[in-house]
Amino acid sequence: MSEVRIDGLMKTFGSAGVRAVDDLSLTVAEGQLVVLLGPSGCGKTTLLRCVAGLETPDGGTIEIGGRLMFGRDGRIQVPTHKRDIGMVFQNYALWPHMTVEQNVAYPLRVRGIARQERSRQAREALALVECEMLAERLPSAISGGQQQRVALARALVARPGLMLFDEPLSNLDYRLRAQLRHQLRDLHRTLGFTGLYVTHDQTEAMQLGTVVAVLKEGKVEQLADPASLFSRPASAYVARFLGIGNRLELVRDPDARWVVGGGDVRLDLPAAGELPGTRFDLYLRATEVGLAAPGAGPADPDVGRLPGVVTDVVYSGDSSDWIVQVGDSRIVASGKARAWPFGPEDRVEVVFRHSSALLYEQDEAGRLVESYGVRTSLVP
Amino acid sequence: MTLTQERNAATGPAQTPAGSRAKPAGRRWALLALLMAALILWPLIKLEARVAEDLSGAVDRLLGYRDLGRVYLNTVIIAVGSTIVAVVAGTGLAWCITRVPPRWYKVMSVLPVVPLLMPSVASVQGWSYLLSPRTGIINQYLREWGVGSGDSGPLDVYSMTGIILMAGTILTSFVFMFVSASLRQRGAELEAAAAACGASPWRTFRTVTLPMMRPALVYSTAIVLLLALGQFTVPLLLGTPDRIDVVSTAVYKVSADYPVDYALGGALAFPLLVIGLGVILIQRRALRDERRYVSVSARTRQVGLKTSGWALVPIVTYLVVAVVLPLVALVSVSLSPFWSGRITPSTFTLDNWAAVWGNQNTVDAITTTLTALLLTLVAVLPLSYLVSVALLRRTRVPGVIRLPIDVLASIALCMPVSLLGFAFLFTYSEPPFTLYGTTAMVVVAYVTLAIPFAIRPQLSALTAIGPEYSEASRVSGAGSLSTAWRITFPLIRSGLGVSAALITIIVAHEFTVSLMVTSPTRRVIGSLLYDETVSGTAPNVAVLSLLMLAVTLVGIGISWLIAGGNTVDKI
Numbered sequence: 001m002s003e004v005r006i007d008g009l010m011k012t013f014g015s016a017g018v019r020a021v022d023d024l025s026l027t028v029a030e031g032q033l034v035v036l037l038g039p040s041g042c043g044k045t046t047l048l049r050c051v052a053g054l055e056t057p058d059g060g061t062i063e064i065g066g067r068l069m070f071g072r073d074g075r076i077q078v079p080t081h082k083r084d085i086g087m088v089f090q091n092y093a094l095w096p097h098m099t100v101e102q103n104v105a106y107p108l109r110v111r112g113i114a115r116q117e118r119s120r121q122a123r124e125a126l127a128l129v130e131c132e133m134l135a136e137r138l139p140s141a142i143s144g145g146q147q148q149r150v151a152l153a154r155a156l157v158a159r160p161g162l163m164l165f166d167e168p169l170s171n172l173d174y175r176l177r178a179q180l181r182h183q184l185r186d187l188h189r190t191l192g193f194t195g196l197y198v199t200h201d202q203t204e205a206m207q208l209g210t211v212v213a214v215l216k217e218g219k220v221e222q223l224a225d226p227a228s229l230f231s232r233p234a235s236a237y238v239a240r241f242l243g244i245g246n247r248l249e250l251v252r253d254p255d256a257r258w259v260v261g262g263g264d265v266r267l268d269l270p271a272a273g274e275l276p277g278t279r280f281d282l283y284l285r286a287t288e289v290g291l292a293a294p295g296a297g298p299a300d301p302d303v304g305r306l307p308g309v310v311t312d313v314v315y316s317g318d319s320s321d322w323i324v325q326v327g328d329s330r331i332v333a334s335g336k337a338r339a340w341p342f343g344p345e346d347r348v349e350v351v352f353r354h355s356s357a358l359l360y361e362q363d364e365a366g367r368l369v370e371s372y373g374v375r376t377s378l379v380p
Numbered sequence: 381m382t383l384t385q386e387r388n389a390a391t392g393p394a395q396t397p398a399g400s401r402a403k404p405a406g407r408r409w410a411l412l413a414l415l416m417a418a419l420i421l422w423p424l425i426k427l428e429a430r431v432a433e434d435l436s437g438a439v440d441r442l443l444g445y446r447d448l449g450r451v452y453l454n455t456v457i458i459a460v461g462s463t464i465v466a467v468v469a470g471t472g473l474a475w476c477i478t479r480v481p482p483r484w485y486k487v488m489s490v491l492p493v494v495p496l497l498m499p500s501v502a503s504v505q506g507w508s509y510l511l512s513p514r515t516g517i518i519n520q521y522l523r524e525w526g527v528g529s530g531d532s533g534p535l536d537v538y539s540m541t542g543i544i545l546m547a548g549t550i551l552t553s554f555v556f557m558f559v560s561a562s563l564r565q566r567g568a569e570l571e572a573a574a575a576a577c578g579a580s581p582w583r584t585f586r587t588v589t590l591p592m593m594r595p596a597l598v599y600s601t602a603i604v605l606l607l608a609l610g611q612f613t614v615p616l617l618l619g620t621p622d623r624i625d626v627v628s629t630a631v632y633k634v635s636a637d638y639p640v641d642y643a644l645g646g647a648l649a650f651p652l653l654v655i656g657l658g659v660i661l662i663q664r665r666a667l668r669d670e671r672r673y674v675s676v677s678a679r680t681r682q683v684g685l686k687t688s689g690w691a692l693v694p695i696v697t698y699l700v701v702a703v704v705l706p707l708v709a710l711v712s713v714s715l716s717p718f719w720s721g722r723i724t725p726s727t728f729t730l731d732n733w734a735a736v737w738g739n740q741n742t743v744d745a746i747t748t749t750l751t752a753l754l755l756t757l758v759a760v761l762p763l764s765y766l767v768s769v770a771l772l773r774r775t776r777v778p779g780v781i782r783l784p785i786d787v788l789a790s791i792a793l794c795m796p797v798s799l800l801g802f803a804f805l806f807t808y809s810e811p812p813f814t815l816y817g818t819t820a821m822v823v824v825a826y827v828t829l830a831i832p833f834a835i836r837p838q839l840s841a842l843t844a845i846g847p848e849y850s851e852a853s854r855v856s857g858a859g860s861l862s863t864a865w866r867i868t869f870p871l872i873r874s875g876l877g878v879s880a881a882l883i884t885i886i887v888a889h890e891f892t893v894s895l896m897v898t899s900p901t902r903r904v905i906g907s908l909l910y911d912e913t914v915s916g917t918a919p920n921v922a923v924l925s926l927l928m929l930a931v932t933l934v935g936i937g938i939s940w941l942i943a944g945g946n947t948v949d950k951i
Contacts, residue, residue, distance in 0.1 A: 054851055056776070080854040081863075087855035093848035097870045106866075107856035151852075158857065 004028035004051065004162060004194065009060035011046055011218075020046040021057065022218030028211075033188050033195040035209030037202065039241065043218040044198045045166055051196060052087055052164055053080035065161045081110070086155030087164040090171055092147040094139035100126070100150050101135040107158040125157040126150070128187065145176040152184075156191070163195035169204060181207050202242050206230060214238050232358070236366030239283045239358055246284040246331045248306075249362070260306060261327035270301055270354055275369060279362040286334040290351040291322060291342055304357065306331075306350040310342050324350055409770055409781045416767065416788040419828045423803035424653070424795070430806065431646035438643035445648070447625070452651070455626040458543055458615060459608035465548025466604050470555025471597065473698060474563055479691035488695050492556040495702035497932055499889040500550050501909060502925035504617045506706020507546060509713050509918070511537035515721030517709060538621040547614045549702050551607060555600045562596030563589075602659050603793075609652055610796025612892040617913065627652055628798035628892065635802055635896045642806045649799040656794035660787070710922045719918035732919040742924070745908040748819055749931055752904060753887045755819075756826040757938070760883050761876065763827070764834035771839055774847045792832040800829065801893035808897070817899035825893050830886045834879040841875025842868075877943020884935025888928060905931065 004027065011021040020043040028034045036044040049055040051062055053069065061071035064085070069078045086107070094103050101122050108118035126132040129149040134142055139150070148168060155163060168184075169177045185208055188195070199205055205212045206226040214222045214229070214237075222234040233239040236247075250258045250267070258267045258280075269275065294307060308326035315337065322333045322340060331350050333340075342348050359372040431438050442448065473492045480488045495503070510518045513532040528534030536542060579587065612628040619625060625633075627649055634645040713719055715728040736742045770777050770785050777785075792800070804825045809816035815824065849871060853863040869876070894906040903911070909924040 052851075052855055054854070079859070080851075081857045081859050083855075084857070085855050087852065089848050089852060091848055093852035095849055095852070095867055095871070106853070106858070110853075110856060110858040110862060154852075154856065164855070 003030050003063075003065060004196065005061070005063040006047075006051070007061045007063075009047070009050060009062065010058045011043075011050055011055060012058055013046075019043075019218045021050065023060070024219055026213060026220060026223070028194060028196060030194055031192045032210040033193075033197055033208060035197045035199060035205040035212045036215055037199060037205040037209075037212055037241070038215035038221075039200055042215040044200075044215050046218075047215070048164055048166055048196055048198045051162075052085060053078065053083055084161045085164055086158065086160040086162070088148070088151050088155045088166065088168040090167040092139070092144075092151045092171070094147055094151055094154070096139055098139075099135065100131065100137050100139065100142065103139065103150060104154045104157050107154065107160075111158060121157055122153075125153040128156065129153045129183070144172055145180065148172060148180065149183075152187075156187075156193070161194065163193045165195060165197040165199075167198055167200070169199070169201070177201075177204075184208055214241060232368060234368050236281055236283065236360040239360065244283045244285050244358065246286060246289060246329075248282040248284070248326065248329050248331070250280045250282055250359075252278040261329045265306055265308075265327045267304055267306060268301075269359070269372060275359075275372065277361060280369065281360045281362050281366070283358040283360065284331065284352050285356065286321065286332040288352060288356040289331060289333040290335070291324070291333050291340040292349045292351050294347050294349050296349070302354055304352050304354055308348060308350050310344055310346045310348055312344060313342075322348075324348060326350055406776075406778045406781050409777045409785075412766055412770060413781050413784045413788070415763075416785055416831075419824075419831070420788050420792045423800070423807040423828075424791075426807050427642065427646045427799075427803040428650070428653070431643050431650065434643040438647040441641065441644045442647045445630070445644070451625050451627060451630050451648075454540075454615075454619075454624055455609060455628075457540065458547060458611060458626055459605060461540075461544035462547035462551055462608045462611065463601065463605045465545060466551035466555045466608075467597070467601050469548065469552040469698065470600070471559050471593075473552065473556045473695060474560035476691040476694050477560055478563060479687055480695070481687045481689060481691075484692060488692065489560065491695050491699050492560075493553055494699060495550070495553045496885060497929070497936065498703050498706070499891075499925065499928040499932065500613045501617070501889070501891050501906065502710060502929055503550060503702060503706045504546060504614055505913075505921055505925045506709040508537055508618065509709040509719070509922075510705060511535050511542065512721075513538070515719065517721060517723065520721050538618050540624060543614050543618050543624065546618060547608060547611050549698075550614070551604050552698065552702070554604055554607065558596050558600035558603070559593060562593055602662055606656060606659055606794055606796070609655060610798055610892075612798050616910075628796060631798045631802050632892075632895060635805055640805070642802075645802045646806075649796065649802065652796040652799055656791075656796065660790050660794050664790070710925050713918055714922035714926055716919055732923050736920065736923045736927075741903070741908060742927075745903045745905050746927065746931070748822065748902060749888070749904045749906075750934075751819055752822045752826055753884065753931065753935055755823045756830055756887050757880055757883055757935075759823070759827050760830045760834050761879060764831050764879060765838055765876075767831070767835050768838040768842055771835070772842050789832045789835055792828060797829065797892045798896075801825065801896040804828070804893060805896045816897075817902050819902060821897050822894070822902070822904060825897050826887045826890060829890065829893060830883045833882040833886055837875045837878035837882065838872060841872035845871050874943045877939045880939035880942050881936055884939060885932060888932040888935055 006024060006026045009021050009024045010019070012019050022043070024043075024047065026034070026047075036047060038044045046055060050057045050070070051064070056074070056077065057070055059073065062069045063071075064083060067078070068076055069083055070076060094100075095106075098106070101119065104125055105118045105122040108121055113121070123132055123135060126135060129152050131146055131149050131153065134146060134150065139147055142150070148171075152168070169180055172180065181204055188208070197204075197208060206229075209226055212222075212224060212226055212229050213220050216237055222229060222238050224232075224234075229238070230242065233242055233244070240247075249261045250269070253259050253266070258269055259265070260267055291310075292305075306326045308324040308331065310322055311325050311330075312323040314321040314323070318337060319334050320337050320339070322335070322342060324331045324333060333350065340348075354372070357372075359369040360366045361369060445451070470492075477485070477489050477492075508516075510516050513519060513536045516535065516537065519528070519533060519535055522528055522534055523531075537546070610628055611626065612632065615624060615626045616629045616632065619629065631645045631649050634641055634648065712723045712728075714732055715730070716724070717727055717729055717731065767785055767789060769775055770782060771789075804821070805816075807813065808821050808824060813821075815821035845868075849867055850863050853867045854860075858866065889906075890904070891906040891910070894904050895910055898904055898907040900911075905924060905928050909921060909928070912921045912924060
């Protein structure tokens with residue numbers, strides 16, 4: 001049993017009482033890899049360190065595999081080394097005075113496993129991450145990617161009940177990151193370990209997580225599997241964090257049409273029922289926005305059309321970005337390098353499907369308006 | 381690294397399941413703070429309590445003390461004078477190092493620190509053989525060449541000027557260490573940036589380099605001034621003929637009378653105690669500021685700076701003055717059958733050395749010194765390690781416990797050594813300790829003196845390795861002790877070595893406290909040496925001075941083993 005239950009966890013820092021983790025509850029089921037996603041300062045690393053026992057929470061409970069690790073107002077605190085965990089650090093933290101094999105064998109050594117056996121298991125773990133040929137080297141003599149693989153082997157070698165990952169890929173370059181991401185995904189599938197994984201990289205979260213928890217100011221903002229997280233971000237905060245950058249402010253006018261961003265651009269919103277307010281933010285993915293010549297195409301209630309002017313075209317290899325001014329908002333449309341024949345100063349129409357757009361309430365919480373975007377006709 | 385990671389939990393131990401622990405906040409750290417307080421604070425409090433107890437009597441006897449005003453005036457003149465000499469020379473040397481041609485850089489940056497290995501008693505003795513008015517070697521040559529006349533002079537080391545220059549020379553190394561460390565840290569890019577903005581080298585120095593060095597300069601001036609106020613060796617050995625007394629020597633003379641007038645001694649040294657406490661406050665402020673000045677560390681030094689072979693001259697000259705000349709004088713005297721003021725190699729003999737080995741007093745003193753050194757190392761290394769861990773910001777030590785530990789460590793640095801020695805004598809020769817005449821008394825005194833110096837290298841080594849290595853060990857399943865033993869110690873090995881080297885230097889060179897806490901039956905090399913200067917022969921004194929140096933080198937050897945090489949240039 002390696003289920004993790006976190007309940008009502010609190011952690012404040014400093015005399016100012018900054019709440020790094022704020023009454024947070026989260027459950028990781030056996031065999032799940034839960035990714036904690038959020039920008040720096042959202043409390044994700046603090047949460048992970050509380051689970052590891054490297055930080056002491058102010059309140060709440062942490063249970064790992066049915067065993068209470070922290071609870072009863074701090075009267076129960078199992079020290080880190082008795083929690084049966086493995087952890088991968090952002091900066092690898094391989095001990096520079098030990099060889100790769102000694103590093104990997106260390107968790108076995110402190111568990112009192114005989115020399116021969118631990119050497120065998122260490123090599124096995126190294127083979128798992130394709131680093132068995134580095135066993136005799138010192139950490140300083142291998143590359144960053146190799147170091148992080150060795151660190152992974154060290155965390156895995158004792159088959160701990162819970163694996164913790166603290167932004168393990170952040171110090172690696174772009175290509176290595178992609179490579180190790182796939183390797184980690186495969187390892188999780190093969191070994192089926194239970195884990196908590198902290199990252200600020202949405203790609204990593206989507207590819208690795210069985211479940212992704214987006215954190216905001218010490219609380220879970222959304223908890224969902226990657227697919228539903230991506231298609232229906234529960235709040236404007238999550239949408240922004242997932243890189244959905246096109247935002248249009250909408251205000252209802254007396255004619256029950258919607259005015260975009262203070263200008264004179266108007267838009268009709270199809271909705272299943274009445275929308276709960278008069279001010280909203282509309283979020284559009286750059287990849288799901290198209291461009292068309294003004295007045296082209298037939299009217300379609302499922303498609304939104306907004307007149308605008310192209311201000312710039314940014315070529316970046318395979319894809320290109322068209323920057324379009326709509327009212328006082330800037331909309332980015334991404335397409336293949338020569339998808340649309342428009343250049344700066346051209347008047348265009350920004351085209352999007354309501355089913356792919358996201359509507360959020362324009363307040364502090366910024367919740368998703370569920371009734372919008374649900375298809376009003378049967379267009380695939 | 382933490383030894384305790386548990387937080388407050390006062391009750392209910394029976395309910396905790398296996399594997400979980402719950403202990404009161406930092407009780408073990410509180411014990412450490414108490415131990416530090418017992419070592420450092422208790423003797424001082426006890427001494428000043430004695431003064432307070434007998435206040436009117438102490439004040440009367442203090443005011444009746446012969447030449448009281450003169451003693452304080454001398455102290456101030458010597459302290460200020462030698463501080464000026466040391467700051468000017470030390471900063472100058474540090475600046476010279478930046479102008480040294482690259483191929484000399486490594487050697488030259490170590491040379492100004494070498495005098496630290498030389499016991500100050502030895503340099504003072506060496507220079508008194510060179511410059512004593514009648515028999516000084518240099519004086520004799522000068523008279524032969526027609527400089528000066530008669531059978532005395534022209535130079536006199538037993539004078540105010542002699543004391544100031546001698547003390548200044550000894551303190552120069554300290555200033556050099558602080559200033560050159562800050563110069564090294566400053567990163568030549570900042571100067572290159574100024575040059576790129578069109579500033580001339582002189583302007584760059586004035587507007588960029590000097591302001592960046594200011595914290596180091598202020599800090600080292602304060603520390604050196606404190607050391608100079610507490611100077612004991614130089615005024616004692618050079619001031620006696622002309623009756624030049626300072627506070628430290630006056631306190632020592634009080635301690636040498638029987639029965640000892642502790643209240644008078646405590647009252648005499650009281651102004652130094654106040655100044656020391658004042659400097660702690662300033663220092664804590666300055667240190668806080670210093671962090672603002674920590675710049676990007678850059679390996680590239682000397683960007684766009686002109687180097688010159690001339691920069692070697694002051695560095696080598698300093699080494700010659702501080703080490704080579706006194707050493708040559710000491711060796712010559714130790715090999716001469718008697719001291720006439722002339723070096724005559726034809727009469728050189730090893731008799732003095734042989735006689736010293738045959739003398740039970742000397743053998744005892746060497747044994748006591750080495751034993752005390754080893755015991756001090758054994759006690760101070762773990763203790764200062766624990767203190768460093770407690771001072772480390774990432775260790776969760778309650779503030780009410782960390783602050784006293786921090787302050788206690790700096791108190792010991794800022795108190796004049798003579799005052800500490802006097803307080804040790806008072807505290808440990810009375811019940812319940814009554815340690816007078818034992819090696820234990822010497823060791824307790826040395827441990828207290830050495831702790832603050834042993835903390836800093838370990839603290840910076842621990843800071844440098846960061847928390848991840850020990851955290852990685854703990855998540856791997858290792859407890860505190862095995863994490864310390866298998867991960868932390870190997871990683872801070874060089875810091876431990878530097879600590880050991882500093883402990884060695886302090887213990888082997890110790891003169892002030894040694895004179896006060898040792899008894900005629902239990903002497904260390906330092907106290908035996910002083911007895912010999914009073915009533916023995918010059919060659920014997922020279923031999924003992926060189927033995928002190930030898931003990932230092934043995935200790936540095938031990939530190940070398942601990943650090944796995946590379947100690948001296950890291951001090």
